Amino acid sequence: MERNIQRYGLINLLVLLLAAACGYAVARYAGSLAGQVASLFAGLGALVGLISWFQMRLEESERLEKLELDELARTKGSATLFEAGKDETFPAQRSRQQFEKYFVPAFTFLVFLVQAGGAFLLWRWLAKADAAVNPTRWMITAAFFAVSFLVLFILGRFSATIARLEDHRLLRPGASYTLLSAFLCAITAVGVAGVSLEFPRADLQIARGLCVLLGLVSLETLFTLIFEIYRPRVKGKIGRPLYDSRLVGLLGQPEGLITTAAEVLDYQFGFKVSDTWFYRFFERNLAWLLLIQLGVFLISSCFVLVDSGEQALLERFGRPVPGHEILGPGLHLKSPWPISKVYRYRTEQIQTVTVGFAEDDKDEHASPVILWAVGHGKEDNFLVANREQAPAAETKAGDRKAPPVSLLTVNIPIQFQVTNLVAWAYHHQDSSNLLQQIASREVVRQLVSADLNEIMSHGRLEAGERLREQIQAATDAHKLGARILFVGLQGIHPPVKVAPEYTKVVAETQRKKAKILAAQAEAISTNAFAGARAFTAVSTAEAERQRLEVTAVARAAAFTNQIPAFNAAPSVYMQRAYFQTFARATADARKYVLLTTNTQDVIEFDLKDSVLRDYGSLTVPAPKR
Numbered sequence: 001m002e003r004n005i006q007r008y009g010l011i012n013l014l015v016l017l018l019a020a021a022c023g024y025a026v027a028r029y030a031g032s033l034a035g036q037v038a039s040l041f042a043g044l045g046a047l048v049g050l051i052s053w054f055q056m057r058l059e060e061s062e063r064l065e066k067l068e069l070d071e072l073a074r075t076k077g078s079a080t081l082f083e084a085g086k087d088e089t090f091p092a093q094r095s096r097q098q099f100e101k102y103f104v105p106a107f108t109f110l111v112f113l114v115q116a117g118g119a120f121l122l123w124r125w126l127a128k129a130d131a132a133v134n135p136t137r138w139m140i141t142a143a144f145f146a147v148s149f150l151v152l153f154i155l156g157r158f159s160a161t162i163a164r165l166e167d168h169r170l171l172r173p174g175a176s177y178t179l180l181s182a183f184l185c186a187i188t189a190v191g192v193a194g195v196s197l198e199f200p201r202a203d204l205q206i207a208r209g210l211c212v213l214l215g216l217v218s219l220e221t222l223f224t225l226i227f228e229i230y231r232p233r234v235k236g237k238i239g240r241p242l243y244d245s246r247l248v249g250l251l252g253q254p255e256g257l258i259t260t261a262a263e264v265l266d267y268q269f270g271f272k273v274s275d276t277w278f279y280r281f282f283e284r285n286l287a288w289l290l291l292i293q294l295g296v297f298l299i300s301s302c303f304v305l306v307d308s309g310e311q312a313l314l315e316r317f318g319r320p321v322p323g324h325e326i327l328g329p330g331l332h333l334k335s336p337w338p339i340s341k342v343y344r345y346r347t348e349q350i351q352t353v354t355v356g357f358a359e360d361d362k363d364e365h366a367s368p369v370i371l372w373a374v375g376h377g378k379e380d381n382f383l384v385a386n387r388e389q390a391p392a393a394e395t396k397a398g399d400r401k402a403p404p405v406s407l408l409t410v411n412i413p414i415q416f417q418v419t420n421l422v423a424w425a426y427h428h429q430d431s432s433n434l435l436q437q438i439a440s441r442e443v444v445r446q447l448v449s450a451d452l453n454e455i456m457s458h459g460r461l462e463a464g465e466r467l468r469e470q471i472q473a474a475t476d477a478h479k480l481g482a483r484i485l486f487v488g489l490q491g492i493h494p495p496v497k498v499a500p501e502y503t504k505v506v507a508e509t510q511r512k513k514a515k516i517l518a519a520q521a522e523a524i525s526t527n528a529f530a531g532a533r534a535f536t537a538v539s540t541a542e543a544e545r546q547r548l549e550v551t552a553v554a555r556a557a558a559f560t561n562q563i564p565a566f567n568a569a570p571s572v573y574m575q576r577a578y579f580q581t582f583a584r585a586t587a588d589a590r591k592y593v594l595l596t597t598n599t600q601d602v603i604e605f606d607l608k609d610s611v612l613r614d615y616g617s618l619t620v621p622a623p624k625r
Contacts, residue, residue, distance in 0.1 A: 005168050006056045008159050012174035013049035015155055016042050019148055019181060027188075030141035033129060033207035034191045038145075038184040040118055040214070044111065045177025048243050051107050052170045055241070058096040059170070065092040108225055108242040115218035123211045126204065138195045145189035152182035160253055173244040179252030184210065213251075220247050301337035306330060309348040311421050316340045326421055345425065347418045350485060353436045355443050356410035384408040384447040384455065408447060408455075411491030414439050414471065420481025427479050435480060439487075442470045456492070464489045 020042035027035025069090075156178030163171040187206055194202030224242055282289070304327065306312045312327040313320065314334060327342065334340040416435065418424045424431045446467050447455070455463050468487040475482055494502040566573045 005162070005166075005171055006053065006060060008162060009049060009053040009056050009171055009174055012155065012159055012171075012178050013046055013053050015152065016046035016049055016174070016178060016181060019152060019185075020046055023145070023148060023185070026141055026144045030137040030192065032141055032188065032192050032203055033126060034188045034203045034210060035141065035145065037122055037207045037210040037214070038181070038188045040122070041177070041184055041210070042181045044114065045174065045181055047111065047114075048177055049174035051104070051243060052173050052241065055096075055099065055104075056170050058092070058099055061092040062090075062096050065090060104242050105225065105228065108221060111243055112218055112221040112225065115214055115221060119211050119215035119218055122214070123208070126207055126211065129204075138192050142189045142192040145185040145192065149182045149185040149189065152178050152185060156182055156252065169241065169244070172249065173241060176245065176249040176252040180248050183251070217245055217247055220245055298336040302333055302335065304332045304334055304342045306332065306342075306344065309346060310344050311347045312345070313343045313421065313425055314340060315343070320422075320426075343425065345418060345421055347421055350415050350417055351432075353414050353416070353432060353439065355412040355414060355436065355439045384450060409493055409495050410443065410447075410489075411493075412439070412443060413486075413488045413491070414484065415486040415488075416475075416482045416484050418481060419483045423479050423481030427481070431480055431482070434478065435475065435482060438474045438478065439471050442467060442474060446470065455489070460489050460492075 020039045023035055023042060024039035027033075027039060156175050159171055159175035160179060162168065163175055188203075191203040191206040194200075221243075224245075228242055304312065304314075306327050306329050308329045310329060312332075314324050314327055314332075315321065316335060316339060321340070334342065414435075428434050446463060450459070450463055464487050467489070468484050471487065472484040475484060562573075
């Protein structure tokens with residue numbers, strides 16, 4: 001039986017080596033990245049199978065050596081055969097011990113280096129690889145990996161069963177890698193077949209997943225080496241080979257999880273849970289239960305519910321279904337997955353793409369007020385023209401003048417609505433990204449042809465509407481099937497670093513405007529007051545002129561009329577004129593009339609002011625008695 005074990009180990013080694021070589025060649029032929037990574041696992045399995053097969057031979061030589069010595073001891077019965085040293089008597093045992101003590105740890109460390117280096121290099125290679133599965137060769141590649149899965153699975157299952165029943169620990173590593181390689185071949189076949197189902201990136205994603213798995217296996221190998229240093233040695237107890245990966249064994253034989261879970265439950269509850277009818281029923285009918293769940297999943301995938309405000313595209317084998325390519329809101333029936341698939345889109349909802357701005361992680365305590373001088377996201381700077389140039393400072397000969405442009409940080413939301421779902425989904429690979437690129441291009445064109453002061457002040461609304469029309473025209477030219485509803489320029493502002501200085505400039509500009517307006521108001525007030533005073537002076541002079549003219553005319557007329565009266569009685573006329581003048585001149589003066597009797601009337605005029613102003617009000621005191 002021991003020779004059969006060696007033969008099984010050799011068969012595992014040869015099959016894994018053949019699978020690795022042929023799988024890599026076929027994967028390169030078809031351009032399958034997952035196939036090339038899976039071939040590395042098969043190659044590692046062949047390496048592990050080689051060392052385990054060699055260790056089998058050493059243990060077999062040790063066993064035969066002990067049998068020969070036992071046979072000689074029984075037939076000869078001489079103790080002189082054992083007078084030599086132990087190393088000379090048991091060379092096969094010494095070779096096996098030296099092999100396990102030195103070579104196995106070194107080999108395991110080499111396997112770790114291969115696994116870790118392979119995972120790192122493959123990941124970097126896949127990040128830059130642009131190869132894809134050849135659409136004309138996918139069928140041959142998928143068939144090869146499917147056949148490889150069948151062969152490796154049968155051989156690995158047989159070897160794993162023999163290793164478990166007869167407790168052959170050295171046959172288990174090769175069997176585990178054989179089963180794991182079988183499953184990886186199946187996954188690779190599915191990824192290659194995804195090309196026909198319009199999943200061109202399935203092969204790449206599977207390759208990346210296998211790289212992650214290889215990295216995990218390398219970590220397990222490293223921890224095994226570290227724990228082996230501190231593992232207590234018990235004489236007579238045979239340990240697990242260092243190169244025997246438990247993770248590989250678990251992935252190659254997933255049913256071991258059920259056995260492990262049963263052992264844990266037995267230990268936890270204190271009785272044989274694995275002997276209960278429920279556990280036995282679950283263990284016997286696990287495959288049927290999985291099939292029932294798969295059937296329920298497939299049946300449930302036949303029903304499609306499209307929410308209100310949405311539309312869905314129905315595809316069968318990656319192609320639109322004629323007459324039913326667009327599904328409206330409601331419940332619909334389709335073929336089960338993956339035959340038919342549905343892709344939902346929000347056609348009635350207003351969606352938004354942003355140009356020049358990317359939000360950071362939202363802060364719950366952030367202020368709702370957003371200032372120019374405070375950064376509030378990852379913003380891009382754009383060039384904008386300056387029509388008004390400041391006076392150039394004196395520069396040395398040969399110095400370049402500053403160009404008539406400035407930097408402007410923009411946060412422009414563009415709101416749109418999908419109007420033609422077929423054009424939006426099928427005419428371009430990523431319509432939303434294309435719309436953002438179109439909007440960015442039009443924003444750049446608009447800003448380089450606009451003026452900074454205009455777009456930051458009164459021309460913002462007009463620029464937004466003009467920009468919306470330009471984006472809509474470019475969108476229609478690319479047949480995106482979208483309608484641009486709004487382009488907001490409210491979020492444009494100077495870069496954060498210069499925002500305080502720009503604010504100062506704006507403040508000084510406003511102060512300048514305020515002073516100009518105040519001066520204009522003062523000029524208007526002063527001019528109006530001066531005009532009013534001039535009008536008043538002119539009007540007063542005109543009135544005085546007219547008064548003087550009228551007075552002069554009246555006096556001339558009166559003089560003309562007085563000449564006949566003077567000629568008739570000159571003395572009387574002069575005396576009358578004198579009295580009239582005297583009456584006018586002394587209108588406000590006091591006059592005293594003294595009357596006497598028995599005298600001739602004498603009229604005297606005393607024009608001097610009297611000392612006793614209140615002469616008429618004097619009172620004579622009463623005489624004393």
